[in-house]
Amino acid sequence: MLVHIKELFPENGKNVIGKFAYPAFNTMNLETTLGIISAAEEMNTPVILETSEGAIKYAGLETLYEIMATLAVKAKVPIALHMDHGKNAEQLKRGIELGYSSVMIDHSGLSFEENVRDTKAMVEFAHNEGAWVQGEIGRMRGSEDWVSVSDEEALLTDPSEAKRFFEATGVDTLASSVGTIHGIIKMSGKVQAHVDIERIQKIREAVPNVPLVLHGASGVPDDVIEKAIQAGIAIINIDTELRIGFTHELRVFLASHPDEVDPRKYLNPAIEGVKQVAMKKLKSFKTQNLIKS
Numbered sequence: 001m002l003v004h005i006k007e008l009f010p011e012n013g014k015n016v017i018g019k020f021a022y023p024a025f026n027t028m029n030l031e032t033t034l035g036i037i038s039a040a041e042e043m044n045t046p047v048i049l050e051t052s053e054g055a056i057k058y059a060g061l062e063t064l065y066e067i068m069a070t071l072a073v074k075a076k077v078p079i080a081l082h083m084d085h086g087k088n089a090e091q092l093k094r095g096i097e098l099g100y101s102s103v104m105i106d107h108s109g110l111s112f113e114e115n116v117r118d119t120k121a122m123v124e125f126a127h128n129e130g131a132w133v134q135g136e137i138g139r140m141r142g143s144e145d146w147v148s149v150s151d152e153e154a155l156l157t158d159p160s161e162a163k164r165f166f167e168a169t170g171v172d173t174l175a176s177s178v179g180t181i182h183g184i185i186k187m188s189g190k191v192q193a194h195v196d197i198e199r200i201q202k203i204r205e206a207v208p209n210v211p212l213v214l215h216g217a218s219g220v221p222d223d224v225i226e227k228a229i230q231a232g233i234a235i236i237n238i239d240t241e242l243r244i245g246f247t248h249e250l251r252v253f254l255a256s257h258p259d260e261v262d263p264r265k266y267l268n269p270a271i272e273g274v275k276q277v278a279m280k281k282l283k284s285f286k287t288q289n290l291i292k293s
């Protein structure tokens with residue numbers, strides 16, 4: 001069933017914080033969406049489906065929204081829709097009007113004052129339409145579609161700045177920079193991600209009433225994820241590992257079926273690849289069997 005993201009977080013997320021984290025899985029096409037929803041149904045848990053600006057550029061805002069919403073309505077578990085890393089305020093507004101219940105405005109690359117100004121304006125628009133807004137404070141390493149920040153520029157989130165940002169903007173969920181890295185780069189082992197658990201704890205103490213979001217979580221080991229959840233992370237974003245699962249299974253299938261030209265045949269293993277990764281993450285984030293019968 002398609003739900004508003006706020007239904008996953010009654011009482012400012014007190015049901016979640018310190019216990020488990022909802023996954024926010026990125027999708028860009030029908031097959032990835034099918035794999036994610038199939039995993040959520042098998043694990044009996046709600047999930048957040050999210051789309052980046054790159055995914056929207058690839059497939060179109062309306063098309064992607066319709067794919068996700070159509071499948072979410074039919075799903076046996078609650079599914080909430082979120083727009084990830086929006087730089088373009090007009091596109092985020094169109095998404096809200098279409099029916100996304102949550103959008104992320106990411107102006108973390110601007111000055112603190114500009115980030116507050118733009119995020120606050122988005123919160124005013126979104127709340128008027130009944131939608132939630134995620135803001136970001138601090139800057140992350142790596143590249144995720146249009147987000148590209150060099151190591152030198154990377155800026156971990158200062159907990160007192162997170163508090164000032166939250167109080168000035170009224171965001172509903174908050175992304176911060178705590179050492180993780182966006183994208184495939186860290187999977188190559190060329191750069192090391194270090195998750196600053198103490199910093200998460202301090203941010204959590206500074207802003208106790210907002211669900212915290214961990215971006216760039218592909219490749220973060222399960223024991224570190226567990227500590228991040230205990231420290232207060234309530235949503236964990238995963239994109240890269242889903243893409244790897246999709247591509248790996250597709251490659252394996254085509255290598256053993258070099259003459260196959262029917263996408264319906266070779267995309268099924270790719271859907272299964274996404275599903276297997278998503279199920280692993282749901283276990284790691286401790287959300288399996290969240291829905292009580």
Ligand code: 13P
Pocket residue numbers: 026084085144181182183184214215216217218219237238239240241
């Ligand atoms: P990964 O690239 O680590 O999967 O992170 C995805 C993400 O944070 C999307 O916002």
